[in-house]
Amino acid sequence: xxxxxxxxxxxxxxxxxxxxxxxxxxxxxxxxxxxxxxxxxxxxxxxxxxxxxxxxxxxxxxxxxxxxxxxxxxxxxxxxxxxxxxxxxxxxxxxxxxxxxxxxxxxxxxxxxxxxxxxxxxxxxxxxxxxxxxxxxxxxxxxxxxxxxxxxxxxxxxxxxxxxxxxxxxxxxxxxxxxxxxxxxxxxxxxxxxxxxxxxxxxxxxxxxxxxxxxxxxxxxx
Amino acid sequence: xxxxxxxxxxxxxxxxxxxxxxxxxxxxxxxxxxxxxxxxxxxxxxxxxxxxxxxxxxxxxxxxxxxxxxxxxxxxxxxxxxxxxxxxxxxxxxxxxxxxxxxxxxxxxxxxxxxxxxxxxxxxxxxxxxxxxxxxxxxxxxxxxxxxxxxxxxxxxxxxxxxxxxxxxxxxxxxxxxxxxxxxxxxxxxxxxxxxxxxxxxxxxxxxxxxxxxxxxxxxxxxxxxxxxxxxxxxxxxxxxxxxxxxxxxxxxxxxxxxxxxxxxxxxxxxxxxxxxxxxxxxxxxxxxxxxxxxxxxxxxxxxxxxxxxxxxxxxxxxxxxxxxxxxxxxxxxxxxxxxxxxxxxxxxxxxxxxxxxxxxxxxxxxxxxxxxxxxxxxxxxxxxxxxxxxxxxxxxxxxxxxxxxxxxxxxxxxxxxxxxxxxxxxxxxxxxxxxxxxxxxxxxxxxxxxxxxxxxxxxxx
Numbered sequence: 001x002x003x004x005x006x007x008x009x010x011x012x013x014x015x016x017x018x019x020x021x022x023x024x025x026x027x028x029x030x031x032x033x034x035x036x037x038x039x040x041x042x043x044x045x046x047x048x049x050x051x052x053x054x055x056x057x058x059x060x061x062x063x064x065x066x067x068x069x070x071x072x073x074x075x076x077x078x079x080x081x082x083x084x085x086x087x088x089x090x091x092x093x094x095x096x097x098x099x100x101x102x103x104x105x106x107x108x109x110x111x112x113x114x115x116x117x118x119x120x121x122x123x124x125x126x127x128x129x130x131x132x133x134x135x136x137x138x139x140x141x142x143x144x145x146x147x148x149x150x151x152x153x154x155x156x157x158x159x160x161x162x163x164x165x166x167x168x169x170x171x172x173x174x175x176x177x178x179x180x181x182x183x184x185x186x187x188x189x190x191x192x193x194x195x196x197x198x199x200x201x202x203x204x205x206x207x208x209x210x211x212x213x214x215x216x217x218x219x220x221x222x
Numbered sequence: 223x224x225x226x227x228x229x230x231x232x233x234x235x236x237x238x239x240x241x242x243x244x245x246x247x248x249x250x251x252x253x254x255x256x257x258x259x260x261x262x263x264x265x266x267x268x269x270x271x272x273x274x275x276x277x278x279x280x281x282x283x284x285x286x287x288x289x290x291x292x293x294x295x296x297x298x299x300x301x302x303x304x305x306x307x308x309x310x311x312x313x314x315x316x317x318x319x320x321x322x323x324x325x326x327x328x329x330x331x332x333x334x335x336x337x338x339x340x341x342x343x344x345x346x347x348x349x350x351x352x353x354x355x356x357x358x359x360x361x362x363x364x365x366x367x368x369x370x371x372x373x374x375x376x377x378x379x380x381x382x383x384x385x386x387x388x389x390x391x392x393x394x395x396x397x398x399x400x401x402x403x404x405x406x407x408x409x410x411x412x413x414x415x416x417x418x419x420x421x422x423x424x425x426x427x428x429x430x431x432x433x434x435x436x437x438x439x440x441x442x443x444x445x446x447x448x449x450x451x452x453x454x455x456x457x458x459x460x461x462x463x464x465x466x467x468x469x470x471x472x473x474x475x476x477x478x479x480x481x482x483x484x485x486x487x488x489x490x491x492x493x494x495x496x497x498x499x500x501x502x503x504x505x506x507x508x509x510x511x512x513x514x515x516x517x518x519x520x521x522x523x524x525x526x527x528x529x530x531x532x533x534x535x536x537x538x539x540x541x542x543x544x545x546x547x548x549x550x551x552x553x554x555x556x557x558x559x560x561x562x563x564x565x566x567x568x569x570x571x572x573x574x575x576x577x578x579x580x581x582x583x584x585x586x587x588x589x590x591x592x593x594x595x596x597x598x599x600x601x602x603x604x605x606x607x608x609x610x611x612x613x614x615x616x617x618x619x620x621x622x623x624x625x626x627x628x629x630x631x632x633x634x635x636x637x638x639x640x641x642x643x644x645x646x647x648x649x650x651x652x653x654x655x656x657x658x659x660x661x662x663x664x665x666x667x668x669x670x671x672x673x674x675x676x677x678x679x680x681x682x683x684x
Contacts, residue, residue: 138552138653139646151509168445169509176506195506201444 053216060086060094065220068100070124073189076214079116079199079207082106092117100124103173117194118211119174124187132171147171150179150190160213166205178204180212191215236413239599240400243393245438245612246290246418246593264325266488266672268333269586269621270467271389273326279424279530283461287421287451288327289430290393291590293494293617294400294417295382295666298344298678300410305344308410309678315406316677319399323390330395333387334676335492335668338364340383341680348680353669354472354486355479359626363478363491367665368629371636372650372657378606380666382414385494387588387619415606416599417496417617419592421459422451424530431591435501438593438612442501450529453499453591453614454656456517457530463557465586466578470621474572475584477623485680488672493628495618496596498661508652516655519555520547533557535581538565541639548645548653554637556655563634585631588619596663607663625667 053061053074061074064086075084082090084106092107101123108116123130132149135142150167157164164180170192178201179192191211193204265272275286300308316332323330341349341364354363369377386403388396404413422430431453435443451457470490472478480487508516514524518531519539539547539558548554566582592598593612600606622628630640635655637645647654671679 136552136652137648138651139548141552143552147509151511152505168506169512176502178506195502200439200441201502205444 051216053218054084057084057086058218061218062221064094064096064102064104065218066222068096068102068122068124069220070100070122070187071185071217071219072102072122073120073191073215074218075120075191075211076216077210078106078118079193079211081108082116082118084118084120099126101126101130105173113196114198115194115196116199117177117196119177119190119192121174121190121192122187123189127183127186127188129181129188134171149174150181157209159209160215162212162215164212166208178208180208182212184217236416236599236601237401237404239416240294240404240413241397243397244418244598245434246393246420246598264320264673265467266674267468267471267490268670268673268676269470269490269492269588271325271327271331273324275327276461277424279457280528282457282530282532284424284451284457284530285459285461285464286327286423287459287590288331288389289391289420289423290389290396291419291421291588291617291619292386292388292396292400292417293415293619294386294388294404295380295414295494296384296386296404296411297414298340298383298410299412302344304410305678305681305684308407309681311406311410312403313677315403319402323395323399327389327391329390330392330399331387331389332399333389333492333670335385335387335494335670336679337380337382337384337666337668338366339381341669343383344678345680345684348683352481352483352485352680352683354481354489354624356477356624356626357479358477359624361626363472363624363626364667364669365625367493367495367625367667369665370629370632370662371638372654372660373662373665377662378664380414380664382666382668384411385492385666385668387492389588412601413599414601415597417592417594418598419590419594419617421590422449424449424451424457434591434593435614440501440593440612440614442503442505442614445501445505447527447529453501453616454504454517455513455529458587458589460530460533462535463533463583465583465621466576467586468574468576469572469578469582469584470586470623471574472623474574474576475570475578475623476573477627485675485683486669486671489675490621490670491624491628492668492670493618493620493622493625493665494668495665496592496594496663497616497618498596498663499614499616500659500661501614504659515551515553515555516652516658517556519558520551520553522555533583535565535579538581541641541643544639545643545645548637551653553653554645554655556635559637559655560631560634563630563640584622584627586621588621589616590619591615592617621670628667 065072078084090106092105094104096102104120106118130149131146134145149171152169154166154168162182164182167179170177170179174192177192177194179190181190195201195204276283356363367379390396420430429449432446447455468474472489473487510526538561541562544554544559564585566580569580570578592615595609595613600608637647650657652658
């Protein structure tokens with residue numbers, strides 16, 4: 001009696017080896033694809049980094065700066081399909097707390113589970129990483145623990161005018177996001193992007209590099 | 223650049239799959255040359271590999287795991303009246319392989335393990351008489367695998383007749399051996415699955431798990447710490463966390479009644495499962511402190527970035543300490559929750575004359591990381607839910623004295639303590655060790671006969 005031989009479903013060695021050997025090229029291709037054909041309009045239109053917040057996005061960021069009486073950071077590029085227009089089609093809400101810390105969120109969502117989600121945060125007059133509360137029910141008991149909202153630092157990088165630290169474990173609405181945080185004039189700022197399909201860690205990482213590199217400060221005018 | 227389905231798959235038959243390395247050929251491209259190790263004689267215990275290196279990593283003695291691993295499972299398809307012939311064939315090919323390769327890392331470790339379906343179907347009367355009996359559990363030392371509380375409802379409980387565990391630092395040895403075995407047993411064994419994998423040898427650089435996962439484009443691969451032995455970033459082969467060589471033998475700790483002829487003296491029990499690991503969830507949702515808390519013990523003092531954490535007998539957690547952690551933090555560490563079940567609670571003089579001290583680890587783990595999804599090859603892709611492309615996971619192989627002993631360990635991981643107390647957790651709760659990021663797809667228990675009876679055990683008594 002001879003066992004039937006069903007289709008083989010292993011991996012292709014040669015192709016895997018070729019891919020491994022071409023790892024650097026692949027990585028470069030990834031970065032290249034992240035930097036082309038995936039741009040939101042304002043940055044795409046201008047080949048060089050604009051010195052100011054794009055015209056169509058500026059009003060909202062200026063209003064925010066005026067509202068909290070502190071500098072905010074406006075992006076000049078956003079990962080496709082998002083833009084950074086408050087009140088625009090990708091606006092996921094802006095909130096300002098009593099201490100004037102803010103959260104500005106932009107989201108593209110494709111059911112059931114594809115997102116492009118970027119959060120901007122600022123903590124005027126505050127340098128320390130905020131604490132987040134985690135609530136879990138264990139054995140019928142509600143347990144609340146407090147921990148840094150951004151943790152597991154993965155190095156500090158100079159990105160344009162900003163020196164930012166990459167955090168890979170983040171809480172609250174930044175959960176499952178990569179996040180850059182930096183300090184400027186006595187305030188803490190952060191920008192994060194969700195690692196979720198269709199994006200990979202590497203893609204999000206390169207998106208964030210580009211996003212932070214292009215940030216421009218918007219100062220309050222009133 | 224993401225690999226396409228077409229790029230990841232090759233067509234072919236089971237025989238071709240046995241001889242193929244697939245993505246795992248990368249292991250030898252990525253790793254340094256394995257150091258040569260001396261050969262040693264054959265012990266009756268099939269589960270032992272001689273000449274394993276012990277090195278200090280971060281001040282802790284670590285058993286260097288073997289680089290390549292493969293498990294091939296099969297059903298016995300030979301007619302009943304030809305079992306003796308099949309037994310002779312398998313014995314002959316295994317003896318040849320023993321003479322071709324030393325049982326060392328640079329040679330080949332072969333473990334042949336038999337499942338309950340084999341004993342029930344092919345040698346039922348002899349099995350009734352000679353299968354070892356677990357005195358503590360008051361049932362057979364080999365029982366069917368179960369789904370544990372943290373397992374998904376669809377975890378497959380397998381019914382293979384036999385599993386071949388092949389281990390070596392040299393992948394070619396494994397491929398040659400597997401091919402020779404199944405060529406010789408053509409018509410007697412029908413392969414059901416091939417499972418492959420690797421372990422990092424902490425020999426500097428990025429480390430095999432990270433390199434392999436990165437090459438495969440597995441989500442979360444970039445977050446694996448450089449140099450890690452396993453995908454989850456911590457060393458798991460601390461010498462103190464692995465059982466001494468013969469502690470898992472059926473006879474050593476006195477857990478087992480070996481029956482009238484002690485036929486399985488020198489044998490042991492093996493559990494085999496496949497587990498998907500969600501690396502992105504592990505590294506994006508849990509920071510280093512969280513990962514220490516869930517891998518080892520809440521609030522355990524560990525320097526950030528540490529990969530190898532000492533697990534000496536003197537620091538073994540007791541049931542009351544696990545309970546205390548649960549009460550205080552709502553968390554039980556993976557290692558600490560296991561220890562009341564997996565470590566000796568008292569000094570025991572083994573049947574081999576060795577004094578095994580309180581706190582000594584019992585299980586001998588032989589688990590290895592994999593990119594199988596969930597297997598390298600399956601005879602029944604639909605049943606095994608073969609997925610597209612590589613996926614991060616673990617083929618969990620562990621030797622315990624009995625099925626029940628393994629079940630006690632695994633239940634402890636779910637908060638079911640040896641004293642019967644159940645720490646209440648939702649399935650796969652974050653506070654329950656690793657469970658929140660693991661998904662077990664397959665399980666089966668096997669009996670590992672002593673070397674003398676590794677080929678179709680008990681057939682000669684029928």
